[in-house]
Amino acid sequence: MIKRILFVCVLIIIFILVSCKRYPDTITLESLLTEMTNRSALTYFPDIQFKHRQFSSYNRASVSPDSSGWFANADMSHFIRVEENNGRREFVMFDDDGPGAIVRWWMTFYKGQNGIIRIYIDNDTVPVLKGAPRDLLSGDMVAGYPLSASVQEGAPLGEEGRDYDHNFYVPIPFAEHCKITYECDSLRLLYDYEGIKVPGGYWWPDVFYNIGYRAYSKKTKVESVTAEALGSASSIFNNTGEQLLDENIISDWEEKTESTVLPDDSVVIQITEKNSAVSKLMVRVKANDMNQALKSTVIKVSFDGKTTIWTPLGEFFGTGYTLYEHRTMMNKTDSTGILESYWIMPFRESCDIRLINYGFENVHLDIITGVSNYNWKKKSMYFGASWHEHYRIKSRDENGSPFDLNFIDIKGRGVYVGDQVTLFNNTYHWWGEGDEKIFVDGEAFPSSFGTGSEDYYGYSFARREAFSHPFVSQPVGIGNMSWGVAVNMRHRSLDAIPFKRSVSSNIELWHWADIRMNYALTSYYYIRQPFETNIVPDIESVKRKVVVTRNDFKLEEN
Numbered sequence: 252m253i254k255r256i257l258f259v260c261v262l263i264i265i266f267i268l269v270s271c272k273r274y275p276d277t278i279t280l281e282s283l284l285t286e287m288t289n290r291s292a293l294t295y296f297p298d299i300q301f302k303h304r305q306f307s308s309y310n311r312a313s314v315s316p317d318s319s320g321w322f323a324n325a326d327m328s329h330f331i332r333v334e335e336n337n338g339r340r341e342f343v344m345f346d347d348d349g350p351g352a353i354v355r356w357w358m359t360f361y362k363g364q365n366g367i368i369r370i371y372i373d374n375d376t377v378p379v380l381k382g383a384p385r386d387l388l389s390g391d392m393v394a395g396y397p398l399s400a401s402v403q404e405g406a407p408l409g410e411e412g413r414d415y416d417h418n419f420y421v422p423i424p425f426a427e428h429c430k431i432t433y434e435c436d437s438l439r440l441l442y443d444y445e446g447i448k449v450p451g452g453y454w455w456p457d458v459f460y461n462i463g464y465r466a467y468s469k470k471t472k473v474e475s476v477t478a479e480a481l482g483s484a485s486s487i488f489n490n491t492g493e494q495l496l497d498e499n500i501i502s503d504w505e506e507k508t509e510s511t512v513l514p515d516d517s518v519v520i521q522i523t524e525k526n527s528a529v530s531k532l533m534v535r536v537k538a539n540d541m542n543q544a545l546k547s548t549v550i551k552v553s554f555d556g557k558t559t560i561w562t563p564l565g566e567f568f569g570t571g572y573t574l575y576e577h578r579t580m581m582n583k584t585d586s587t588g589i590l591e592s593y594w595i596m597p598f599r600e601s602c603d604i605r606l607i608n609y610g611f612e613n614v615h616l617d618i619i620t621g622v623s624n625y626n627w628k629k630k631s632m633y634f635g636a637s638w639h640e641h642y643r644i645k646s647r648d649e650n651g652s653p654f655d656l657n658f659i660d661i662k663g664r665g666v667y668v669g670d671q672v673t674l675f676n677n678t679y680h681w682w683g684e685g686d687e688k689i690f691v692d693g694e695a696f697p698s699s700f701g702t703g704s705e706d707y708y709g710y711s712f713a714r715r716e717a718f719s720h721p722f723v724s725q726p727v728g729i730g731n732m733s734w735g736v737a738v739n740m741r742h743r744s745l746d747a748i749p750f751k752r753s754v755s756s757n758i759e760l761w762h763w764a765d766i767r768m769n770y771a772l773t774s775y776y777y778i779r780q781p782f783e784t785n786i787v788p789d790i791e792s793v794k795r796k797v798v799v800t801r802n803d804f805k806l807e808e809n
Contacts, residue, residue, distance in 0.1 A: 277472040280480055283352060283422035284487055287744045288494040290580070290595045293668055294528070294777055296630040296749065301465040302691065303354075303748040305699045306331075306345045308460050309686060313700065322653040322759060324684055326702035328363070328454035334432065336376075341369065341432035342454075345462050349373075350473035353423035353431075354745035355463040355722075358384055359711035362412035362456035366435030372475050373427040379478045380423075388417035393481060394488040397495055397721050402709050406716040412456070416711040420722065421488070422745060426475045433458060459702050459711075463746045495580055495721040500593050502530045502621025511615045512548070512608040520604040520620055528597035531621030534564065534606070536588040538614045542797045546572040547610030549793055552634075554598040557780060559635035561788045564606065566638050566773045568592055570726055571673035571738040572797045577719045577726035581669070581742045581775075584726070594775070596634040597625045609793050632665055632777035637786040640771035642795065646682070646762035653761035655688060659774040660755045663782025667748040667756060669775040671740035672704070675798045676730035678764045681713045683731070685759030692752045699748070704758060705731075708739040734801040742775070769798055 276282070276299065286292050308329045312320025331343040345353075368387050369378035386392040389401040401415040408415070423429065440452035467473060510518040522529070538544035545565030552560035565572050568590035569582040576585050583591040596602070608614050625631075637659055648654045658670050667689070676682045683704030688697040701707045705714075709723030715731040718724065722742050729735030748754065756774060774786070798804050 277474055278350070278352060278424050278467065279474045280422060280424060280476050280484060281487060283354070283424060283745060284491045287420070287422070288491055290593065291528075291625075293666060293744070293747060294595050294597050294632055294634070295628060296632060296664065296666065296779065298630065299471055300468040301471070301749065302698065303746060304464055304466050305701070306347075306460075306462045306464075307700060307702050308344070308458060309700045309702055315696070322761060324761065325453075326686060327361070327457040327459045328438070330454070336432075339434050341434050342438065342458070343430060343432050344460050345429060345431035345464075347429060347464070347466070349425045349427045349429065349475075350467040350469070350471045351425055351429060352465045352467070352473065352745075353429065353462060354420075354465055355461075356388065356419040357461045357706055357709060358388060358417045359459050359706070360384070360414040360457060363435055363437055363458045364414045365437065366433050369432045369434070370423060371430040371432070372423075372425045372477075379476060379481065384417050388419040389415070394421045395492065397492055398488060400720060402718040402720050402723060403711070403714050403716050406714050409712060409714075413712050416709060418709050418720070418723070420745075421481075424473050424476050426473045431462065459706060461701055461706055463699070465745070498578070498583070500531050500621070503623040504621075506620045506622065508618040508620070509616070510618075511613050512606065513613055514608055514611050517605045517607040518616060518618070520618065522602040522604075522620070522622055523600075524622065525600055526625055526627045527602070527622050528595050528625035529602060529604075529620060530593070530595055530623040531619070532592040532604075533619040533621075534568070534590045535617040536564065536590065536614065539612055541574055541588060542572050542799055543610055543612070544614045545570065545574065546797050547608065547793050548614050548616075549607045549609060551605045551607060552596070553603040554596070554633045555600050557633070559633050559778065562636050562638035562773055563793050564590065566671065566673060566771065567636055569671065569724065569738070569740050571736065571771075573727055573736050573738070573799060575717065575726035575738075577717070577724045579719065579724050579740065579742050580721040580744070594634055595625075597627060597631055598633070599627050609790055632779050635776045635778050635784075636773065637784060638771065638773045639786050639789055640769065640792045642769055642792060643767045644760070644770055645765070645767055646760055647765045651765070653685065653759050655757045656685075656760050656770065656772060657785070658756035658758065658772045659776070660753070660785045661750070661776060661778065661782060662753050662784075663778055664751055665749075665754075665776055665778035665782065667743070667750065667754050667774070667776050669740065669742040670756060671738065671773040672758070673736070673738045673771045673773070674730060675736055675769040675804060677734060677766050677768045677801070677804055679733050680762065680764035681732050682737070682762045682768065683713060684763065685761035688757045688759070689748060690755040690757075691748060691750050692754075704739070707758070708741050734804075736799060
């Protein structure tokens with residue numbers, strides 16, 4: 252009898268041990284597309300470990316923060332190497348061992364767009380994808396909109412030779428290896444740049460690229476994508492696109508609040524249903540001065556007693572301090588003053604939402620808070636958003652050089668999921684040559700080093716035309732190459748950036764003119780407790796009068 256009991260106990264122990272062993276799920280094209288549309292997936296620190304990295308055409312003179320080339324421009328036509336393949340000259344843009352997955356790809360060209368892209372998987376000499384940039388990246392060759400898109404297609408091209416942006420969000424998983432090349436007969440080495448000799452030469456015409464990818468831990472099982480799988484995936488591509496564009500966001504229940512908020516007063520919404528999440532937040536704003544109300548009304552949110560959100564209302568919802576229509580996967584605004592957020596914001600015990608009027612006039616708010624049941628797990632995280640503004644900042648440092656602006660530094664464990672800039676440009680020159688530089692877990696060189704601000708936000712050549720896409724948006728671009736306001740945002744899904752110890756997100760202020768301007772930065776992230784950030788509430792800035800026109804900026808000088 253005793254032996255029998257011992258035998259049963261041993262079986263139970265073996266069963267428990269086997270059950271507790273966490274084998275990684277297999278990453279596939281379909282699983283990545285499913286994850287892309289799942290907002291709740293972002294609220295959990297990834298079970299399957301990966302690092303987000305990026306290959307780009309950034310200027311290779313940028314070696315380290317203390318080097319002379321750290322702010323070098325000319326971020327184009329820099330490649331890993333040039334290969335000869337079956338008589339073809341192919342320029343290598345991406346080359347990395349697996350397991351991994353391409354998750355976000357942006358390109359544009361100046362007189363270099365007539366070429367062929369090839370994607371080679373697992374060291375095969377036959378590419379799984381091959382095509383012209385316009386067809387493969389932003390046309391219907393693979394998936395169609397919004398997984399393949401030119402967000403400003405139809406806008407004036409401007410100078411002859413300039414191309415539209417090409418945004419490609421179809422995930423490309425690979426188990427062993429991935430290489431991406433560009434064949435372009437126009438590319439040639441030049442040794443003179445505007446009268447200056449260039450030792451070693453440089454490749455011309457211009458090819459700009461940013462290829463973001465996940466580098467999975469070596470034990471992760473990844474099913475490499477094939478040409479056949481891509482060719483037969485039209486239905487799931489269409490379904491994914493429909494979900495990304497779907498505006499019917501449903502919550503389990505809603506709470507309605509209406510209030511006229513006096514200066515220095517607030518309206519408070521408290522949710523005490525345990526294991527829940529704010530899944531939708533809609534605010535209709537009515538004020539005599541809407542622009543000022545969007546900046547001077549602040550949303551402050553605390554989850555389980557810890558404040559993680561403090562931003563002006565307009566910044567949180569993606570419109571800045573001017574009201575223009577736009578929609579991404581995560582937020583939406585219209586011209587009547589209706590603002591909507593779709594970030595999933597979970598909590599265990601309670602949530603406290605406060606809309607605070609730091610302005611000098613009454614603001615009327617109609618609020619609908621959508622709440623859903625949420626499965627709080629060990630790896631669940633809180634949603635955070637921070638904001639700060641550089642008021643009348645000089646566009647050059649004391650040495651006349653560009654410099655880095657910091658979105659946020661976070662110490663802790665979490666996932667970086669997006670950011671936004673709202674600025675007033677005080678000249679007709681371009682403000683956005685600056686590259687993003689994102690350092691993860693104390694790395695010496697940023698794993699994301701870009702090629703320009705508009706490249707980071709999905710468009711090209713400083714175009715002013717407004718656009719919306721599930722992951723990038725420019726509600727207003729008046730300040731691009733002119734006096735006025737510009738708002739750019741990027742929301743991340745598969746290209747979200749996990750960090751175990753820290754993240755430092757930055758973007759260069761690289762302006763063609765030496766001026767003063769206003770430049771505000773908003774960051775979005777999910778975070779576990781405890782954590783620290785370097786951004787604190789700035790009440791003085793939200794009270795300051797907004798600048799919409801050139802005359803407003805001049806008045807601020809007096």
